[in-house]
Amino acid sequence: MPYLLVAGRWKILQKTSKQKGKIAVIIFSAISQDKRRIVMKRTSIKIATIFFVSFFCCSWGFLVHRTINQLAIYQLPKSMRSFFYEYKDSIARNAPRPDQRRNTDPTEATKHFIDIEAYGDSAEWRMPMNWNEAAGKYGKDSLLKYGYLPYQVIVIKNKLTDAFRSGNRDSIIFYATDLGHYIGDAHVPLHTALNYDGQLTNQRGIHDLWETSVPEAVLDQYNLHSRHEAEYLSSPEEAIWQTIRESHALLNEMFATEREVSKDFTDSTKYFTEFRWGKDRRFYTAAFAKAYNIKLGKNINEQLLRSANQIADFWYTAWVDAGKPDLTALLPKTFDKTFRKALKKECKAYRKNELIEKKLLIAKQVTQN
Numbered sequence: 001m002p003y004l005l006v007a008g009r010w011k012i013l014q015k016t017s018k019q020k021g022k023i024a025v026i027i028f029s030a031i032s033q034d035k036r037r038i039v040m041k042r043t044s045i046k047i048a049t050i051f052f053v054s055f056f057c058c059s060w061g062f063l064v065h066r067t068i069n070q071l072a073i074y075q076l077p078k079s080m081r082s083f084f085y086e087y088k089d090s091i092a093r094n095a096p097r098p099d100q101r102r103n104t105d106p107t108e109a110t111k112h113f114i115d116i117e118a119y120g121d122s123a124e125w126r127m128p129m130n131w132n133e134a135a136g137k138y139g140k141d142s143l144l145k146y147g148y149l150p151y152q153v154i155v156i157k158n159k160l161t162d163a164f165r166s167g168n169r170d171s172i173i174f175y176a177t178d179l180g181h182y183i184g185d186a187h188v189p190l191h192t193a194l195n196y197d198g199q200l201t202n203q204r205g206i207h208d209l210w211e212t213s214v215p216e217a218v219l220d221q222y223n224l225h226s227r228h229e230a231e232y233l234s235s236p237e238e239a240i241w242q243t244i245r246e247s248h249a250l251l252n253e254m255f256a257t258e259r260e261v262s263k264d265f266t267d268s269t270k271y272f273t274e275f276r277w278g279k280d281r282r283f284y285t286a287a288f289a290k291a292y293n294i295k296l297g298k299n300i301n302e303q304l305l306r307s308a309n310q311i312a313d314f315w316y317t318a319w320v321d322a323g324k325p326d327l328t329a330l331l332p333k334t335f336d337k338t339f340r341k342a343l344k345k346e347c348k349a350y351r352k353n354e355l356i357e358k359k360l361l362i363a364k365q366v367t368q369n
C-alpha cells in the first residue's frame with residue numbers, strides 16, 4: 001500500500017457532506033508502534049467535477065466489510081470454495097474499494113444507498129425492481145440523487161455472472177469483491193433513510209456509531225459463524241429488495257435505543273470531540289457505544305451475519321447462472337494439498353467461531369485502512 005511507512009502506518013481519510021461535497025480534506029495520521037501521533041498535514045482540495053462522500057455516511061466500517069466478504073467464503077459449496085479461498089486475501093482486503101472509488105469517480109456515491117422515503121410512502125414495497133421501470137416512474141435524476149443501491153447490486157451480480165462465464169479470473173475476483181461491498185451496504189439501515197446520520201432527529205453521528213464504533217469495540221464478542229449455506233436465488237432482485245425492507249424496518253429501534261441509552265449519559269460522557277477531516281467533530285464515546293450495543297442486543301451482529309449469508313447466495317447464484325464453470329481450472333498450480341489442509345482447518349475454526357482467536361480473520365490482520 002502506498003501509505004505504509006517504515007515507522008508506522010498512514011491512512012487517508014476523506015470526509016464531506018453526503019450529496020453536495022466538493023471539498024475533500026485529507027488527513028495523514030501517523031501511528032507508531034506503541035503510540036499514536038496524529039496530525040500531520042491537511043489539504044483542502046476543491047474539485048468541482050469530483051464529488052466526495054463521507055465514509056461514515058455510506059458504509060459499514062472497513063473492519064466489517066472485510067469480515068463479511070471473508071465469512072461468505074466458508075458458506076460456498078466445495079466446487080467454489082477452493083477458488084475463493086485461494087483469493088481470500090484480495091476478496092477481503094479490497095472489500096472497502098467501492099468506498100475508496102468515490103474519491104475519483106463522481107458517479108460512485110449514489111450506488112451505496114437508497115433514501116427510500118424520497119420515493120414516496122412505503123416505497124420499499126412499491127418501487128419497480130427493474131432499473132428502466134424505476135427510471136420511467138421517478139426519473140433518472142431522482143434515482144441518481146436519492147440513491148439506487150438495490151439496482152447497483154443487480155448490475156454487479158450480472159457482471160460477476162459474465163465474469164464466471166468468460167472464465168476471467170481477475171474479473172471474478174473483482175466483481176465478487178465489489179458485490180460483497182454493495183450487499184453489505186444494503187444491510188446497514190441508515191443506508192436506506194433520508195435521516196442517514198440522525199441529522200433530522202438531533203442524533204448526528206449515529207451512522208458512525210452503529211456501523212463502525214460499535215463493531216470495532218465489540219467484534220471480538222460477536223458470533224462470526226452462521227449455519228447458512230449458499231442458496232440459489234430464483235429472484236436476486238426480490239432478495240435484495242427484501243434486504244432493503246428489513247434494513248429500513250430496523251431504523252425506529254435504532255433511533256429509539258439511542259434516545260433510551262442517552263438517558264444514562266450526559267453530554268460530556270456521551271460525546272467526545274476530535275479534530276478529524278479538517279475540523280473539530282463530535283463522536284459518541286466508547287462507553288456510549290458499548291452501552292448502546294448492550295441495549296440493541298444482537299441487532300448489529302445479526303445484520304453482519306445476514307450480510308455474509310447474502311453475499312454467499314449472490315456469488316453462488318452468479319456461478320450457477322453462468323453454467324457452473326469449473327473453477328479449479330483457474331487455480332494456480334500452487335493450490336495443493338497444503339492449501340486444502342489449511343482450508344479445512346480454517347473452515348473448522350469458522351464453524352467453532354474461532355477465527356479471531358486463531359488469528360485467521362483477515363480484517364484484524366490488516367494494519368492500514
Ligand SMILES: [Zn+2]
Nearest residue numbers: 058059112185
Ligand atoms: Zn459503501
